[in-house]
Amino acid sequence: MWQDSYKEQAKVHLSDIRDLAPDHLILTGCGYQGEYPEVYNDFQTPHLWSRAWKWAHGGLSAIPWAGLRHLTDKGPIVLHEYGKLTVWPDPAEDELFRKANMPLRGNYGEMGLVALKEAGIEKLLPDVVENSRRLSAACTKILLEQPRRQPGVQGYQYHCAFRVGCNRGFMDDLACHIDPQFADLPLSNGDTALLIDRDFRGRALTTGEPVELGVYLSHFGQQEIADAVLAWSVEDRGRTLESGHVPGLSFPRGKNGLLRKMRFITPDGLGKFTLHVKLESDGKEVAVNNWDFWRFPHPLRALSEHIMIAADDFRWEDDLMAHFPTLRRVDDFVDAYFGVTLSRKSNDEKLGVLKSGQVKAIISDKWTDRLADFVESGGTVLLFDRGLLPESWYVQAQSPDDIQDKGYHDIYKLYAPFRSGWDHGNAATIVHEHPMLGDFPHEGWCDLHCFELIEGAASLKTAQLPGKANPVIRVVPMWRLTGAQAGPAPENPDVERLWATEDRVYLAESKIGKGRLVVCSLKLLNNTAGRYLLERLLEYLEPLAKVSKTRGHHFAHHNKIDLFLSYPKQVYRLNFLQAPGSTDIPVCSALWS
Incomplete structure (x- = not known):
């Protein structure tokens, strides 16, 4: 209607x-x-x-x-x-809103603070404000540059909402005043802008990986560009790692398009590095821009033999075992422990094996009584979200209304910050220092190298996790209150209770009994940053054991291998025999004494 x-x-x-x-x-x-x-x-x-x-x-x-x-x-x-994105309002700026000659007048910062207080996380206010601006700036830069690469795009109008730029003489989102997080936006927003064909994905790279990028130009400046020089450099904290230049470039006015293809090798090391590009003509700078990337070493794909997997999703189990060739299933270990027997072992007997100390940590995707007992007795469980966790842990998907289909997307599984005007969605991430992160690079929030880890990942309710959960990677949501839920805040009647939030996590640790539970909803197999973080988590659970060189003896004699396995009470000798040139399966004979 x-x-x-x-x-x-x-x-x-x-x-x-x-x-x-x-x-x-x-x-x-x-x-x-x-x-x-x-x-x-x-x-x-x-x-x-x-x-x-x-x-x-x-x-x-x-x-x-x-x-x-x-x-x-x-x-x-x-x-x-x-690209309608915004930031968490700051109480320190409420005076600007109250004086604003615009519809968005009000004490929005105090409203946001009330929401944090009611969720018990008001101490996070400085991080929430700072990190929401960082997130918004990173996304806005991409959303300015992406359409400017497209042929036929002739212009745009850029609006800002919660920055209240009209009170400062201009738009603070364009870094003309106080917001350092938005300092790069004028580089993307000028009449002439250098761009690359790399948006949210592909910011995490593996050392030694060749990288090919298209450098684009959107040119609506005053002069034709002729005989220009494109210079580029790859830098890490002011140190130049690679550089190059391309002379003799020309580009027409009023066009967007590819200027040049470029290639570089991902530098050695760990963490963030920055690609800088600059276009000069007649000795004058025409445009300049920069983009952050992150590099990670090749994965070790090794883990302690005391870490095993018990997954309900067999396909995901196979994916993890493909990444870690030495990873073994808990059930297989239990069967091997008891050996060949005609009698079925009870669950108590099987659990006794897990409590024997040989299994230090278990990776799983479902929280069961068996795993809870294992943790209580001193074991460690790394629990990943595959949609099988207890329902109470999950955030309820946004309810459909009269204009939305049943398949309404869960906005709390998006990387981008919440939309202004709609007032719901994820506003910021906070990464706390914790030994389980090891040397995983971060600056207190999930930058673009974490995009593939977060996009599509569920956020979990901290209060619903077993034990007393200690958040390691937090996500701060926001939603609008309506009806009886809204109204004056109980502790501050002058402030409208308009928004709400909740303590939610992507990664947390709980101490339960003698053991510990680590819960992770990040999609760690999606890129090299996630795989590196996965190895840090497993290293934290159980440090990689040093394998003794004298543990087993392997003798190769052309087409025959003798394998000796020594144990305290008996010696096994297995002979694998194969005829020269034969492709048949080797015959195995076993001798023991």
Whole structure:
């Protein structure tokens, strides 16, 4: 019903504008991503909602641009509400909001602080404000640069909301005043901007990996670019690791497009490095930009023989065993421990094997009584989310309303910060110092090297985890209160209780009985950063055992291998025999004494 009402309003507005400005191009807008298609416009604003609205709540950060190009044959198009992201409001800036000559006046910072207090995490306020701005800045830079690479894009209008730029003389999101997190945005926002074809994904690299990037130029400056020089360097904290330059480049005005392909080798080391590019013409700087990457060493793919796996999802179990060739199943270990026997062993007997001390840690994807007993008795469990954890641990997916399908996407599984105006979604991440992280690089939050770890990952309710959970990687959500839930805050009636939040985690540790439980919902097999973090977690659970060189003796004599296994009470000798040139399976004979 309300859709019809909006359409009728749009038709009336369009008619009024036609009467007042018959020679002007007109865009009327109503609805989520633009006007309803039934209302004719000079511009088209396509509805980019995508499947289950994931696009919309992700700030439209993964548009298949080629799918839009045919629309430009019919006339100009406008992407409305593209990249609509914001930051957590700061109580220190409430005075600016109260004086704002705009609809967004109010004590938003105090509202946010009330939400943190009611969730018991008000001490995190400085980190939440800082990290939400870092996250918003990283995403906004990409969302400015991504469309500027596309042919046919002629311009954009950039809005900011919670930064209240009108009170500072200009937009603080453009780093003209106090926000250091947004210092790079003018590099992406100038009349002429250098860009690369690397967005959210692909920021985590393996040392020695060849990297090929397209360097693009969006040029709407005053002069044609001719005989220019493109210089680039790879730097780590001011130290130049690689560099190069390309002379003799030209580029027309009013165009976006590929300027040059470039290649470099991912440098040795661990952690963040930065790619710098600069375009000069006639000895003058035309454009400059930079992008952060992270490098990680090749994975060791080794772990202690005392760590085993007991997964409910056999496919995921195989994936982990493919990464760690020495990883073994708990059930296989128990069977091997008892040997060949016709009698079935009881669960108590099997659990006794686990408590014997030979199994120090178990990787699993489901919390069971058996694992809880193992932890209580002193064992360690690393529990990964595969959708099989207790239901109470999970955040309930956003409920559909009258305009949303049943497949409504869970906005709390997105990397991008919450959308302003809608006031719900994840606002910030906080990474706490903890020995389980080892030397995993971070600056107190999940930067772009963690995108593939977080996108699609569930956040878990800290209070619902077993024992007293100690958060290691936190995520701070926000949602809007309505109806009876809203109203004046009990402890501060002058502040509207408008928002709520909750203590949630991607990674946490609980002490239970004599043992410990580590719970992780990050998607650690998705990129090299995740695999490196996975190895740090396993190293923390049980340090890699040093294998004695005299443990076994292997003798190779052309086509015969004798394997001797020595134990206190008996000696086994296995002979593997194969005829020269034969491809048959070797014959195995066993002798013992």
